[in-house]
Amino acid sequence: MRLFLAVRPPRHVLDHLSLALDGVAASLPTAGGPGPIRWSAPENRHVTVAFYGELSDGASDDLAVALEEEMDEVAPVALDLRGAGxxxxxxxxxxxxxxxxxMHGLIAAARRSGESAGAAPEVRVRSxxxxxxxxxxxGAGDRGRSGRRGHLSRGAPEPGPGAAESLVAAMSLYRGPSWTVDQVELMSSQPGAGRHGGPLYTPLRAVVCGRGAVP
Structure with missing residues (x-):
């Protein structure tokens, strides 16, 4: 199985984010097409703590046990979503x-768990x-094209390469509601098996944080 460890924000946090993104999306030119950005499915949105790659069933069981032990000693953390890039x-x-x-304490515990189970997690972007x-x-720059010959629609706006930068600028001051992370989730990933050809993420085990942590 292809496994990773995630923090999944609660529904009210994701709903708040979706409202902000909907407002930004409405301001981006679509040129009559689906738009320059392929949005992730809301149910897939998460903060990756560690990516473990392909593991056998036996190694997955060892990882789950190691996570239970490590996360016992990690206190819950208060997070929020803010800014963009x-x-x-x-x-x-x-x-x-x-x-x-x-949060970095969670990441360190996830790494130790992976190493003890024989799976060195990928954490280079988790800084x-x-x-x-x-x-x-x-091909977002071609959204203004129409017809089989690919001619540009006269007068149709092209999103161009600045769609990402426009969204980042619009979301730079965003700040969502705070929530307490008191568990992490071990999840499997199946590329291409989800909605619209995206990945399918399946929760395998929720691991509670802080049961043995000193208040």
Whole structure:
């Protein structure tokens, strides 16, 4: 199984974010097409703590046990979603604020769990915790095209390469409601098996934080 560890914000936090993104999306030119950004499915939105890659069933069981032990000692953390950014001019994300020291404690515990189970997690981009909200569609600059011959529609606006930057600018001051992270979720990922050809994420186990932590 292809596994990762995630923090999934509660419904009210995701709803608040969706309202903000809907407002931004309405301001982006679509040229009569689906728009320059392919938004992630709301049910898939999460903050990745660690990505473990492909693991056997036995290694997955060992990882789950290790996570239970490590997360017992990690106190719950208060987080919020704020600001926005883009990776490689294509992947759009909303940042994470709040108790970032505590968040990095979660990341460190996730890494130790993976190492003890024989799965070294990928954490190089986790130095900046974030939640991916969408990706700039390939060929977004061609959204103004119509017909089989691909001629430009006269007078139709092209989104161009600035769609990501426009969203980042619009969301730069965004700040969502705070919530307490008192559990993380071990999840599997099946690329292409989800809605509209996106990934299918399946929760496997919720791991409670802080049961053994000193208040």
């Amino acid at each position: 883009v990776f490689s001019h294509r992947t759009l994300w909303v940042g994470v604020g709040g108790d970032l020291e505590g 900046r915790p974030h939640l991916t909200v969408g990706r700039v569609s390939r």
